[in-house]
Amino acid sequence: MSFSQSLDPGALGWISLVIWLLFVFIALFRVPWRILKRETGLQHLFLGSILVVAFLWQLRADINLSVSIHLLMATSLTLMFYWPMALLATSLALLGVTLMGKTPWEMLGINGLVVCLLPVTISHWVWRLVEWKFPPNFFIFVLLAGAGGAVAAALGSGLAVIAITAIYTSGHEFARLSGEYFLFLPLTLPPEAVVNGMILTGLTAFMPDWVRAFDPKRYLDEN
Numbered sequence: 492m493s494f495s496q497s498l499d500p501g502a503l504g505w506i507s508l509v510i511w512l513l514f515v516f517i518a519l520f521r522v523p524w525r526i527l528k529r530e531t532g533l534q535h536l537f538l539g540s541i542l543v544v545a546f547l548w549q550l551r552a553d554i555n556l557s558v559s560i561h562l563l564m565a566t567s568l569t570l571m572f573y574w575p576m577a578l579l580a581t582s583l584a585l586l587g588v589t590l591m592g593k594t595p596w597e598m599l600g601i602n603g604l605v606v607c608l609l610p611v612t613i614s615h616w617v618w619r620l621v622e623w624k625f626p627p628n629f630f631i632f633v634l635l636a637g638a639g640g641a642v643a644a645a646l647g648s649g650l651a652v653i654a655i656t657a658i659y660t661s662g663h664e665f666a667r668l669s670g671e672y673f674l675f676l677p678l679t680l681p682p683e684a685v686v687n688g689m690i691l692t693g694l695t696a697f698m699p700d701w702v703r704a705f706d707p708k709r710y711l712d713e714n
Contacts, residue, residue: 492645492652492679493606495551495559497597498659508600514608515582521575536701537576540568545584548606549593552675558652560679565610566617566641566687570704571694574615581607605651610644617643618704627709633695636704638688645683649676 500507527533544564551561568577585607588594594602617640625631653676695705 492558492560492563492649492676493548493551493594493602494557494598494652494655495553495594496557497595498557498656500597500601500655500659503655503658504597504600506600507604511582511600511603511608515578515603518575518578522579527576537572537580540571541580541583541587544568544580545587548584548588549591551593558656560675562683562686563606563610563641563645563648564687565607565644566614566637566683567690569611569614569640570618570636570691571702573703574611577611577614578607581611601655605648605655609651610648613644613647614640627706629695629710632705632710633688633692637691638684641683641687642680645680646676649679 527537547562547564549561551559553559565577565581568580571577572580582603585594585599585602589596589599589602618636621631621636621639625635691702691705694701695710699705699707
C-alpha cells in the first residue's frame with residue numbers, strides 16, 4: 492500500500508523523509524559490505540531482488556486517486572538479507588518506482604515510511620519474536636516468521652496509510668475513503684502471506700543459503 496498521488500503533506504512529508512533517510516543512513520553502516528563485495532552471488536541476488544520488487548510495486552490497484560494497493564515483499568527481503576539490506580532494497584525499489592512516475596516526489600518520505608521502514612521493521616521483530624518464543628521448527632519459521640510476518644507488515648502498512656489519510660482529508664471524504672479501503676485491506680493480507688510464504692518455502696528448501704535468517708542446523712537438525 493502506498494500513495495500514488497500527492498496529498499500536499501507539508502511538514503509531515505519532510506519529517507517522514509528525515510526519519511526514513513536517518514534509518515537508511517544507519518542501515519548503510521550495518522550492511523556487511525566486505526561480504527557483499529566478496530560474494531558476487533550475493534550481489535546478483537540483492538540487485539535481482541530490487542528489480543523484482545520494483546516490478547511488483549508497479550502492478551498496483553488504485554482504490555482511488557490517492558491510494559494504491561500492491562504487494563510489499565518486505566518480509567521476504569528481511570529474512571533473506573536482514574533488515575539493513577532489506578531497507579536498502581525496498582528504498583532503492585521505491586526510488587525506481589518514483590523515478591518512473593508511479594508515485595509523486597512529494598510523498599517520497601511518507602511512502603518510505605509506509606512501504607519500506609515500517610514493513611521491514613515489523614517483519615524483523617516478528618522474526619525475532621518467533622526465534623525467542625517458539626521452538627526451532629521449519630514450519631514455524633515459514634508460517635509464523637514468513638507468512639505471519641508478511642500479514643503483520645501489510646496490516647501495519649495499511650493502517651499507517653489510513654492514519655495518514657485521516658490527517659489530510661475531511662471527515663466526509665475520510666469516511667468514504669476508509670469505507671472503501673477497509674473493504675480492500677483484509678483482502679490484501681492473504682496474498683501477501685501466500686506469496687511470501689511460497690517464496691520462503693522454496694528458498695529454504697532448495698536454496699537455504701539465500702535466506703540469511705534461516706539456519707538449517709537450527710531448523711532442520713542437520714549435522
